[in-house]
Amino acid sequence: MGKNIDDLIQKRRSIRVYKDIEVDDDILESLVSAASFAPSNSNRQGYYFTFIKNKAMILDLANLVEAMVDSKKEVLQKRHPYFFEYAKNFVHFRGAPVLMISYYTKPPSFSMQIFKEYGCQSIVSGDVFSIGLAIQNMLLKATDLGLGSCVMSGPLIAEDDIKLYLKTPSRYGLGPMVCFGYANEDLKRPRRKNFKKRFEIIDE
Numbered sequence: 716m717g718k719n720i721d722d723l724i725q726k727r728r729s730i731r732v733y734k735d736i737e738v739d740d741d742i743l744e745s746l747v748s749a750a751s752f753a754p755s756n757s758n759r760q761g762y763y764f765t766f767i768k769n770k771a772m773i774l775d776l777a778n779l780v781e782a783m784v785d786s787k788k789e790v791l792q793k794r795h796p797y798f799f800e801y802a803k804n805f806v807h808f809r810g811a812p813v814l815m816i817s818y819y820t821k822p823p824s825f826s827m828q829i830f831k832e833y834g835c836q837s838i839v840s841g842d843v844f845s846i847g848l849a850i851q852n853m854l855l856k857a858t859d860l861g862l863g864s865c866v867m868s869g870p871l872i873a874e875d876d877i878k879l880y881l882k883t884p885s886r887y888g889l890g891p892m893v894c895f896g897y898a899n900e901d902l903k904r905p906r907r908k909n910f911k912k913r914f915e916i917i918d919e
């Protein structure tokens with residue numbers, strides 16, 4: 716039992732090149748079902764997912780992100796020249812069979828409003844944490860079904876344009892995007908830091 720979950724966790728990789736094979740709708744539905752079992756703040760399940768399979772729309776979105784990156788060229792070229800190489804990772808989804816847009820619902824939770832009112836300005840909305848947990852369930856479920864995936868926050872550089880293009884209702888905030896499809900690459904896992912140096916246990 717334990718071995719299965721370890722295998723699944725270690726097998727998941729961020730896939731950026733996909734085969735041109737359609738992903739069935741019932742598979743996408745099973746990803747959302749897996750997401751629905753994730754913990755969420757006050758059990759709000761305050762998220763919504765749009766799966767885009769329309770190739771023209773996926774291309775339009777990649778073009779919006781690319782245009783936004785290009786518009787920063789003049790300002791950033793000198794100070795952060797590496798940024799443009801890095802930003803290629805914002806648009807690799809143009810070749811993905813499915814692009815998932817994730818939304819978290821607004822207004823923020825009641826407790827979030829109280830936190831803000833009483834001076835806790837830096838706290839991140841529980842809805843944002845929750846969407847991350849829901850997506851992780853999707854990634855593991857996708858891996859189990861033989862499907863590759865990649866979470867992306869890079870495209871959010873064009874958040875406003877994306878919202879406009881998708882006619883996003885104002886009650887939704889944009890979460891990470893995720894592409895799904897059958898992997899057409901077999902990469903080495905990126906190096907992990909030594910986890911033993913990344914935690915402590917306080918006992919007494």
Ligand SMILES: Cc1cc2nc3c(=O)[nH]c(=O)nc-3n(C[C@H](O)[C@H](O)[C@H](O)COP(=O)(O)O)c2cc1C
Binds near residue numbers: 730804807870891905
């Ligand atoms: C919040 C978040 C945002 C990410 N944004 C991007 C992105 O914009 N583009 C991309 O190609 N990968 C993105 N990634 C994937 C990471 O690069 C990847 O998880 C990391 O390199 C580790 O590789 P692995 O997922 O294969 O283990 C993101 C991952 C997370 C968790």
